[in-house]
Amino acid sequence: xxxxxxxxxxxxxxxxxxxxxxxxxxxxxxxxxxxxxxxxxxxxxxxxxxxxxxxxxxxxxxxxxxxxxxxxxxxxxxxxxxxxxxxxxxxxxxxxxxxx
Numbered sequence: 001x002x003x004x005x006x007x008x009x010x011x012x013x014x015x016x017x018x019x020x021x022x023x024x025x026x027x028x029x030x031x032x033x034x035x036x037x038x039x040x041x042x043x044x045x046x047x048x049x050x051x052x053x054x055x056x057x058x059x060x061x062x063x064x065x066x067x068x069x070x071x072x073x074x075x076x077x078x079x080x081x082x083x084x085x086x087x088x089x090x091x092x093x094x095x096x097x098x099x100x
Contacts, residue, residue, distance in 0.1 A: 022060070028055070028058070029070070031051070031054055032051050032062065032067060032070065033071070033074075035047050035050045035051045035054075036051070036067050036071065038050075039084070041084070042084070043084060044064045044084055045064070047067075047084075048062065048063060048064055048067070051067070068080055068081070
């Protein structure tokens, strides 16, 4: 490492390399939020498909993790989720007795 370029210093001052993130416009954010909380979409995958269908002209795509993080930043923990079941729930394994 070069002198004066420590990772601690970089973290302290918030310098990060790379390209800056994409910023959504307010109408796009409103559309994403509307679809995410719309309970007519049976699953989160359906909501993401509807969002991506509307974002086709902008040539952008989102995934469930991105939308969840966007809602978490806006509303906090209590309202970040969509309220839908995200996938099949696993049943707890049943115990069987061994015959001796």
